[in-house]
Each structure stands twice: as C-alpha cells, then as structure tokens.
Amino acid sequence: MMTLYSIGISPFGRKIKVLLKELGMENQVEVKPTQTLEDPAFLISANPLGKIPVLKTPDHGDISNSPLIARYLIERAGPQAAVKADWEALKLEALCDGALEAALLLVYRKRFDLVGGDTYFQRQADKVRRTLDRLEALASGFTAGEGVPTLGEIQVVVLAEYLAFRQPVGDWRDGRPQLSAFVDRMAARPSFLATQPAD
Numbered sequence: 001m002m003t004l005y006s007i008g009i010s011p012f013g014r015k016i017k018v019l020l021k022e023l024g025m026e027n028q029v030e031v032k033p034t035q036t037l038e039d040p041a042f043l044i045s046a047n048p049l050g051k052i053p054v055l056k057t058p059d060h061g062d063i064s065n066s067p068l069i070a071r072y073l074i075e076r077a078g079p080q081a082a083v084k085a086d087w088e089a090l091k092l093e094a095l096c097d098g099a100l101e102a103a104l105l106l107v108y109r110k111r112f113d114l115v116g117g118d119t120y121f122q123r124q125a126d127k128v129r130r131t132l133d134r135l136e137a138l139a140s141g142f143t144a145g146e147g148v149p150t151l152g153e154i155q156v157v158v159l160a161e162y163l164a165f166r167q168p169v170g171d172w173r174d175g176r177p178q179l180s181a182f183v184d185r186m187a188a189r190p191s192f193l194a195t196q197p198a199d
C-alpha cells in the first residue's frame with residue numbers, strides 16, 4: 001500500500017486522486033490528510049519544500065510534485081493505462097498547473113493578509129484569465145468526449161472547480177461556453193464527484 005499526503009482542498013492533490021480512480025488504482029494508495037501550514041515533521045522529512053502532494057512509493061521513495069507523481073502512477077499502470085499522458089496532455093497539464101500556481105498566490109494573499117504588491121497580484125490574475133481564454137479556444141478539441149479524460153483534461157476540470165470554490169478571479173464561466181460544457185460533462189464522472197474540493 002502506498003501513501004499519498006494530501007488534503008481535501010488541494011488541487012494538485014486532487015489531480016492525483018482523480019487519476020488514481022480513472023486508472024483503477026485507488027485501492028493501492030491510502031491518503032494521509034496533511035495540513036501544510038502546520039509543517040508536520042512527516043511532510044518536511046518527505047519533502048523539504050513542505051508542499052503536497054507527496055506519494056510514498058515502494059521503489060522510488062518519496063515523490064513530490066504532482067506531474068512526477070502522475071508520471072509514476074501512469075508508468076505503474078502499464079502500457080494499457082486508461083489515462084493518456086502524451087505531449088498534448090502534458091502541455092495542457094502544465095498550462096493548468098501554472099494557472100493554479102497563480103490562483104494559489106491570490107488565495108494566499110487573502111489568507112495571509114498580504115499588503116501591497118497590487119501589480120504583482122494583478123499579473124497573477126491576468127495569467128489565470130488568459131489561461132481560461134486559451135482553454136475556451138482549445139475546448140472543442142478536447143478528446144475526452146464521454147470517455148476517460150487525458151491527464152491534461154483532468155487538470156482542466158480541477159482548475160475550473162478550484163476557481164469556482166475559492167473565487168480568486170470571479171466567475172471562470174463568464175464568456176466561456178465551450179469550456180463550461182466540457183467541465184460540466186466531465187465533472188459528472190465518479191472520479192470528480194468523489195473528490196470535490198472541500199475545506
């Protein structure tokens with residue numbers, strides 16, 4: 001049994017939880033709820049960056065950074081893995097992860113009552129909005145249809161639902177009908193329903 005350090009709200013942790021379900025590997029991993037702001041010793045020892053998710057593996061020790069964890073799990077699932085992680089999927093994953101990093105900065109700004117830096121935070125909000133506009137343009141080409149999302153398509157849904165939950169940039173759906181339709185279709189899958197963001 002492997003262990004995943006994560007917590008309900010973490011969008012990077014959610015990527016891994018959705019992936020595990022789509023790969024049918026859920027029963028190989030137990031989740032250890034991890035509050036990063038408390039810097040628990042087990043987390044710092046596994047990842048000096050103090051970030052989640054971290055996956056404890058039998059053959060490669062502690063793996064942190066969700067793209068690496070995803071790669072490990074897909075490799076472990078074997079050549080018939082249900083979730084595709086080809087170059088298009090990886091580029092989409094990286095784009096959504098980047099927007100999430102920017103969105104997290106906006107959320108932390110509020111949480112830690114940061115004062116000043118308006119231009120810097122405006123730039124973060126711009127990154128998120130531009131990403132959403134790009135996703136709207138790409139949405140008609142997403143391959144999932146009614147089937148299994150690619151790794152990148154998983155992260156599109158995770159991003160949209162994180163933005164809906166934390167509201168760092170207003171309504172992500174505004175003016176983005178194709179993206180909205182895609183997210184609505186995917187969000188009804190059991191893997192997403194079972195991993196809704198929660199505090």
Ligand SMILES: N[C@@H](CCC(=O)N[C@@H](CS)C(=O)NCC(=O)O)C(=O)O
Binds near residue numbers: 037049104
């Ligand atoms: N690039 C990392 C980002 C991980 C990340 O930023 N995780 C957040 C929670 S969603 C975190 O641990 N924040 C605590 C901190 O930055 O101290 C990944 O993909 O795993």
